[in-house]
Amino acid sequence: MFLEEVDEALGRLFRSDDGAIAKDLHFIKGSALNIGLTEVSSICRSVETKLREAPARDADLRAIQTAFHKAKLEFASGALE
Structure with missing residues (x-):
């Protein structure tokens, strides 16, 4: 179930505005951490920080997808x- 929900959230990252991206990043970060996917969680945290500092679509969303x-x-x- 987690894998399906994260797949859906990842798909939305590439189609959403910054507010929705932040919400999905937070979901993916927390869920990944709960099941031990520390690399995925860490990348999400980094992208969240970048988006807060400079809301722009240049955040490395592909790194999250790859991890x-x-x-x-x-x-x-x-x-x-």
Whole structure:
């Protein structure tokens, strides 16, 4: 369920305004941290900070997407439990 919800939130990141992006980043950051995806959570925290300092679409949203998909593959292979 978490993976599906995060996939949906990630999709919205690329179609939303800064306010919605901040909300989805916060959701992804907290959810990822709760299940031990510290890299995903850390990247979200960094992007949240950048958006607060200078609201712009140049935040590295692709880094979040890449880290999440890497974690999904690790889950599927049993590397993360």
